[in-house]
Amino acid sequence: MAGRDFWKLAWDAVAAHPLRSALTTLGIVIGVASVILLTSLGEGTRRAIASDFLQFGTNVMAIHRGKTTTTGIPGAIAGTVRKLTIEDSEALRRVPGVERVVPVAFGSARIEAGERGRSVVVYGVTSEVPAVWKFEVGQGRFLPAGDPRREAPFAVLGPKAKRELFGEANALGERVRIGTRRFLVVGVMAPKGLMLGFDMDDTAYIPVASAQSLFNTDELVEIDLLFSPGLPPARVKAGVREALLRRHGGEEDFTVTTQTEMQDVLNRVMSVVTLAVGGIGAISLLVGSIGILTMMWISVGERTSEIGLVKAIGATPGQISRLFLLEAALLSLAGGVLGVGAGMAIGAGVAWAVPAVSLHTAPGFVVAALLVSLFVGLASGVLPARRAARLDPLEALRAE
Amino acid sequence: MTPRDLIAFSAGALRGHRLRSGLSLVGVAIGVASVVVLTSLGEGARLYVTGEFATLGTNLLIIFPGKTETTGMSPFITEAPHDLTLDDADAIARRVRQVRRVAPVVFGGASAQRGERRRDIGVWGATSDMLEVRKIRLRAGRYLPPGEATRGQNVCVIGAKVEQELFGAESPLGQVLRLSDERFRVIGVMAPRGTSMGVDFDEMVHVPVSRAMRMFNKTTLFRILAEVSSHEEIPAARAAVLGILKERHQGAEDVTVWTQDSVLATFSRILALLTAALAGIAAISLTVAGIGIMNVMLVSVSERTREIGLLKAVGVTGRQVVAAFLVEAAILSTAGGVTGLGVAFGATRLLRSLYPSFPAHAPAWAVAAAIGVSLAVGLLFGALPARRASRLDPIAALARR
Numbered sequence: 001m002a003g004r005d006f007w008k009l010a011w012d013a014v015a016a017h018p019l020r021s022a023l024t025t026l027g028i029v030i031g032v033a034s035v036i037l038l039t040s041l042g043e044g045t046r047r048a049i050a051s052d053f054l055q056f057g058t059n060v061m062a063i064h065r066g067k068t069t070t071t072g073i074p075g076a077i078a079g080t081v082r083k084l085t086i087e088d089s090e091a092l093r094r095v096p097g098v099e100r101v102v103p104v105a106f107g108s109a110r111i112e113a114g115e116r117g118r119s120v121v122v123y124g125v126t127s128e129v130p131a132v133w134k135f136e137v138g139q140g141r142f143l144p145a146g147d148p149r150r151e152a153p154f155a156v157l158g159p160k161a162k163r164e165l166f167g168e169a170n171a172l173g174e175r176v177r178i179g180t181r182r183f184l185v186v187g188v189m190a191p192k193g194l195m196l197g198f199d200m201d202d203t204a205y206i207p208v209a210s211a212q213s214l215f216n217t218d219e220l221v222e223i224d225l226l227f228s229p230g231l232p233p234a235r236v237k238a239g240v241r242e243a244l245l246r247r248h249g250g251e252e253d254f255t256v257t258t259q260t261e262m263q264d265v266l267n268r269v270m271s272v273v274t275l276a277v278g279g280i281g282a283i284s285l286l287v288g289s290i291g292i293l294t295m296m297w298i299s300v301g302e303r304t305s306e307i308g309l310v311k312a313i314g315a316t317p318g319q320i321s322r323l324f325l326l327e328a329a330l331l332s333l334a335g336g337v338l339g340v341g342a343g344m345a346i347g348a349g350v351a352w353a354v355p356a357v358s359l360h361t362a363p364g365f366v367v368a369a370l371l372v373s374l375f376v377g378l379a380s381g382v383l384p385a386r387r388a389a390r391l392d393p394l395e396a397l398r399a400e
Numbered sequence: 401m402t403p404r405d406l407i408a409f410s411a412g413a414l415r416g417h418r419l420r421s422g423l424s425l426v427g428v429a430i431g432v433a434s435v436v437v438l439t440s441l442g443e444g445a446r447l448y449v450t451g452e453f454a455t456l457g458t459n460l461l462i463i464f465p466g467k468t469e470t471t472g473m474s475p476f477i478t479e480a481p482h483d484l485t486l487d488d489a490d491a492i493a494r495r496v497r498q499v500r501r502v503a504p505v506v507f508g509g510a511s512a513q514r515g516e517r518r519r520d521i522g523v524w525g526a527t528s529d530m531l532e533v534r535k536i537r538l539r540a541g542r543y544l545p546p547g548e549a550t551r552g553q554n555v556c557v558i559g560a561k562v563e564q565e566l567f568g569a570e571s572p573l574g575q576v577l578r579l580s581d582e583r584f585r586v587i588g589v590m591a592p593r594g595t596s597m598g599v600d601f602d603e604m605v606h607v608p609v610s611r612a613m614r615m616f617n618k619t620t621l622f623r624i625l626a627e628v629s630s631h632e633e634i635p636a637a638r639a640a641v642l643g644i645l646k647e648r649h650q651g652a653e654d655v656t657v658w659t660q661d662s663v664l665a666t667f668s669r670i671l672a673l674l675t676a677a678l679a680g681i682a683a684i685s686l687t688v689a690g691i692g693i694m695n696v697m698l699v700s701v702s703e704r705t706r707e708i709g710l711l712k713a714v715g716v717t718g719r720q721v722v723a724a725f726l727v728e729a730a731i732l733s734t735a736g737g738v739t740g741l742g743v744a745f746g747a748t749r750l751l752r753s754l755y756p757s758f759p760a761h762a763p764a765w766a767v768a769a770a771i772g773v774s775l776a777v778g779l780l781f782g783a784l785p786a787r788r789a790s791r792l793d794p795i796a797a798l799a800r801r
Contacts, residue, residue, distance in 0.1 A: 027688040051546040079408050099699045110652065137549075216620070218481065251511070280678060283434045284685040291692035295422040298699050 006319075010326040012300065021331060024295045028335025028376070029342055031285030036343030037350075038281045038363045042274025044358035045265065053263055059256045061237060063092075063223040063244070083219030084254060086148050086208060091247055092225060095239040100128045100226040103148055105211045110252045111204055112177040113165040122159050122178060122204045124211020132226045135200075140187030145209055153212040155183035160201035162188045170203050178204065179214045196215035196390070230281050233258040278365075282372075288335065289376040296328050307388050308396025317389035324385035325378055332377025336370045406720070410728035413700060421732060424696045426649050427689035428736025428777065429743060432770045434682040436744035436762050442675025444748075444760035449667050451759070453660055459631055460533070462493075463624040463645075483620030483659025484655065486549050486609065488648060492626055495644055498637035501529040502631045504549060506612040507622040512605060513578040514566045520603045521562055525612025533627045541573045541588030544608055552608020554585040559608040561602035579605065580615055617734075634659050635674060686773065690734070690781035697729055697785035705781055708789050711799025718790035729782025730775055739788035741767060 014021045065084045089103035105124035110117055127145040130136060143154055155176055155217050162171050162185075171185045181205060190198040191345055227236045244254055300307070307320060347359045414421045465484045489504035506525030511518055528546040530536065536543065543557055556577060559645040563572050574588045584607060613619065638657050646657050699707070708721060729787040741762075748760045 020698060021598045023691050023698070027691050030684060030691075034681065038681065071755055110654070121557040164535055253509075253511075276719050277678075278680065279433070280438070280681045281684065283430060283682055284688045287430050287685045287692065290423055290430070291688065293658060294420055294692060295699075297423070298420060298696070 009323055011338060013059050013303070013327050016331055020302070024291050024331050025335040025338065027288030027291040028285065028332050028360060028373055029339040031282065031288040032339025032373055033343035033346065034284055034334050035278050035283040036365065036369055039274055039278040040343070040347050040359045040361040041357070042270060042277060042360050043365070044360040046270035046274070047360050048358040049266055049270070050263060050348075053259065053266065054170060056259060057134065057229070058259050059227050059229045059231075059233070060132060061225055061227065061240065061256060063088075063225075063240065064221075064255045064264075065219070065253065066255070075246065083270055084131060084221075084223060086212075088244060088247055089220065089223045091243055092240060093361050095236070095243050097227045097231045097236045097239065098225050099130050099228055100225045101205060102128050102132045102218045103208045103216065104219055104222045104224060105208055105217065107211075107215045109179050109214060111161065111165065113171075113174060116162050116165050118161060118202075120158070120202050120204050122206060122211060122214065124214075125205055126208055128226075129205065132224050136190040137187050138190035140185075142187055143205060146188070146207075148208050150207070151213060152207045153181070153210070154186045154207065154223075156187040156189060157185060158189050158201040158203035159191045160199065160203075161204055164202075176204075176205065181210065181214065184208075192310035195386075233260055239263065241343065283374060285372065289332070289380045292328055292331055292377060293380035293383060295331075296324060296360065296381055297387070299327070300324065300384045300388045301365055303388075304391060304396045306333040306389050308393045311391065311393040312397060320391075321385040321389040324388050325381045328381025328384070329374055329377040332373045332380070333370070334375025335377075339373065340366050340369055406724050406727055408733075409724050410731055413704070413728055414418045414731060420696055420699075424689075424693050424732050425736040427692045428686070428733045428774050429740035431683070431686035431689045432737045432740025432774055433747070434685060435679050435773075436741060436766050437747050438678045438682050439675055439760040439766045440744065440748045440751075440760045442671055442678070443519035443749075443763045443766075444758050445675075446668055446760070447672045447759045448757075449671065450664060453664050458660075458662045459628040459634060461626040461628060461634070461641060462660075462663075463641060464656045465620065465623075465654070466656070483486040483619060484624055486613075487763050488645060489549070489621065489624045491644055491648060492624065492641055496626070496635040496637055496640045498628050498630075499626045501533050501624040502532040503527055503530040503627075504531050504609050504621045505530075505623050505625060506609055506616065506618060508612065508616040508618075509604075510580040510615065512562065512566060516573070518564055518579065519562065519603075522600075522607045523603055523612055523615065525609035525615075526606050527609055530606065530711060531750075533625050537591040537593075539589045540571075541586070543588055544606060545587075545611075549608075552610040552709065554582065554611060555587045555608070556587055557588035557590060557606040559590050559600075559602040559604040561600070562605060563589050577605070577653075579607065582611075582615065596778040610756065614750055634661070640652075658717075669699075674744050675747040682771075686777055690733070690777040692779060693732055693782060696732075697725060697782055698788065700728070701725065701785045703795045705792060708792050709794045711793035712792070713798060721790040721792075722786040725786035727780055728781045729785070730778040733774045733778025733781075737771050740774070741770050744770075753793040 063084065083104075086103050092098055092101050102125055106121055108119055109122045110119050111122070112118075115166060123129075126142070126148050127143050130137060131143050137156070140156070142156055144152070146152060157165070157171060157177065159175075165171070165176065166172055166174065174185050176183050176185055189201070189203075189205075201268050206214070208220070225240070227233075237258055240256055241252075244256075245252060248254070311317075311320065344361055347361065351359050352355055436714060442773060463484065465528065486504055489502050492499060493502040503526060508523050508525075509520060510523045510543075512521050513519075524530075527549050528544050531538075531543040538557070541557070544555065545553070548747075557632075558566075558577065566572075566577065567575065572589060575586050577584050577586055590601065590604075607615075622679075626637070626688070628634050639657060641657055642653065642655070646653050649655075665687065711721065712718075744762060746763060751758070751760045
């Protein structure tokens with residue numbers, strides 16, 4: 001049989017029953033489309049979270065109290081024996097490669113201006129936040145530089161907190177009360193939106209020492225630091241660890257996490273979720289392949305006499321078998337291509353209708369989906385193809 | 401055609417093509433099995449969480465410092481201007497009529513040392529009432545002695561794992577344990593309990609609350625647990641607690657009171673949503689299975705064109721033909737549904753024998769829904785082929801070879 005005849009025979013078989021072929025393909029289309037859609041959703045979410053992280057740059061690192069190796073939330077324990085203090089954070093400035101250090105203490109507190117009040121998250125930080133967190137000041141300036149151990153009556157508001165307290169009026173130079181203390185508003189941050197579930201706009205920033213006395217504590221929730229971009233994170237991390245160990249009497253009661261490590265954990269978690277959800281979606285693909293198997297089986301039965309004839313004029317069992325495999329592969333690959341298209345189209349529709357949803361179709365997933373659909377077709381074609389190849393030409397011709 | 405003839409006709413058609421019928425059935429079975437297994441997992445997770453909450457104690461109010469407005473995580477990050485103090489706990493105990501017991505809690509990490517062995521553990525500062533409030537069971541010795549919360553002795557009750565790691569085979573009772581360089585006498589050992597709500601109880605040491613506050617250099621509480629005398633009085637107790645704390649904190653509502661029910665409801669909601677989403681994704685495969693059935697039925701109609709023509713010629717109405725093919729599709733899909741249910745039951749049973757603590761059970765509604773949905777799938781996807789069969793012109797059908 002010539003190559004062209006081969007293709008033509010397979011195609012004719014598919015085209016002879018347009019409705020049947022279309023329905024068989026539709027099963028695969030639905031399966032592939034749902035896998036593509038779900039993995040795109042997972043990948044999109046991963047990218048959205050990763051970009052929240054990425055804006056910090058890769059040359060930052062965070063230190064939390066407590067040694068946590070298993071649970072994901074360092075600092076969930078309310079008080080360890082030895083705390084992280086402002087002295088610790090000042091000591092870190094002397095570690096080679098460390099450029100900027102921000103001691104952080106935060107908690108929620110009520111902030112009041114005139115008649116209006118609101119519970120917001122209050123961050124006790126230093127003047128270096130805009131540089132380390134890559135936050136921009138919208139109006140005025142950030143907290144003034146100075147000794148972090150000294151309290152100072154200055155506050156910077158997040159845009160939402162500012163709007164809620166002052167409306168459209170000017171906030172700069174006004175006074176607010178946080179807890180029992182008074183602060184002078186020196187700046188308003190640029191809008192930042194939600195970050196990892198926290199509304200970064202409904203906040204207030206005050207000097208770290210003021211925050212500590214507001215929350216009646218002498219410890220920090222975390223220390224964030226920025227190091228020279230050229231340096232390997234591992235080396236800076238080792239330096240930081242050593243400096244803290246020295247201060248903490250040799251006890252490792254803190255956790256240093258580099259940006260890269262945080263991203264690694266995130267990537268791992270998200271790929272597992274994506275795989276699981278995509279896998280559940282792939283059940284449809286399995287059911288679709290059973291549909292192909294059924295239809296191919298029927299097709300062999302219907303074309304018994306045809307197969308007998310082809311065999312009688314000299315076609316080998318291998319050729320017959322390949323013919324049916326080709327037919328199955330055509331059906332499923334068409335389903336795969338259409339499914340990828342449908343999945344991406346639905347995804348685009350969803351992204352357009354609900355802008356909050358982030359979708360990203362990774363080329364790897366598309367290729368994988370096409371390969372899987374091809375494989376599924378071949379696998380479900382095997383049984384019918386074998387049945388066809390084994391038909392005895394005489395019996396088959398007599399079947400009519 | 402009588403109903404019996406109808407079923408015989410359909411069943412005969414199915415028996416004629418065993419493999420084909422079997423494959424269509426398997427498609428539905430896979431779909432139904434995956435939906436039922438996923439809902440069982442979701443239901444199991446819900447039951448598991450509910451069970452965990454029951455071990456927490458009953459009719460509990462959990463009082464946190466700080467007011468949560470939007471984010472659910474806030475209680476863990478909050479250190480509000482007005483903290484909870486031992487006096488607050490005392491005021492609740494004395495003044496809220498509905499509250500039976502109050503347990504103030506301080507929580508922190510410390511390193512425990514005995515001889516050469518050292519271990520980082522969690523330290524709960526508690527009072528004698530904690531025993532009842534959290535339903536703690538002891539394996540040896542006794543729990544923290546009653547007495548004024550502000551005056552505690554240097555005694556401690558240790559978790560099972562702490563005992564095993566630091567004391568080995570020795571009896572720890574009466575022995576001395578160093579907790580961050582302070583000496584505590586061990587007076588009791590708690591029965592093994594494992595991890596509950598993310599906290600490993602076996603790696604805990606309980607000390608009197610005032611001792612813990614000194615150890616962590618804190619004047620404030622992590623939270624207050626209050627046990628209400630009956631379930632009906634929880635809302636009243638909650639309101640009374642909020643009122644008293646507002647009064648004590650100069651009119652500021654700066655605490656959050658969780659009731660067990662509200663926490664449980666939140667968890668249930670999240671889990672139900674998750675289960676529904678996953679089951680929904682799995683249910684897509686049912687659509688695919690339905691398409692498979694439709695396809696096979698269409699083939700079946702075209703194969704039996706002459707047969708249908710004959711039936712019509714002898715006076716069978718179009719409606720009866722529709723019924724015959726619908727019955728065929730329904731038998732296929734319902735059989736698939738029942739098979740799928742069987743597979744799902746086997747899978748959940750296997751899961752239960754592998755993880756006995758995880759109660760993966762298919763909820764009753766899921767069983768009914770699985771049968772109902774598979775029947776519906778058959779009828780829905782059988783409709784088109786059945787209509788096609790009923791519209792066949794008897795003469796043309798008989799004339800066809």
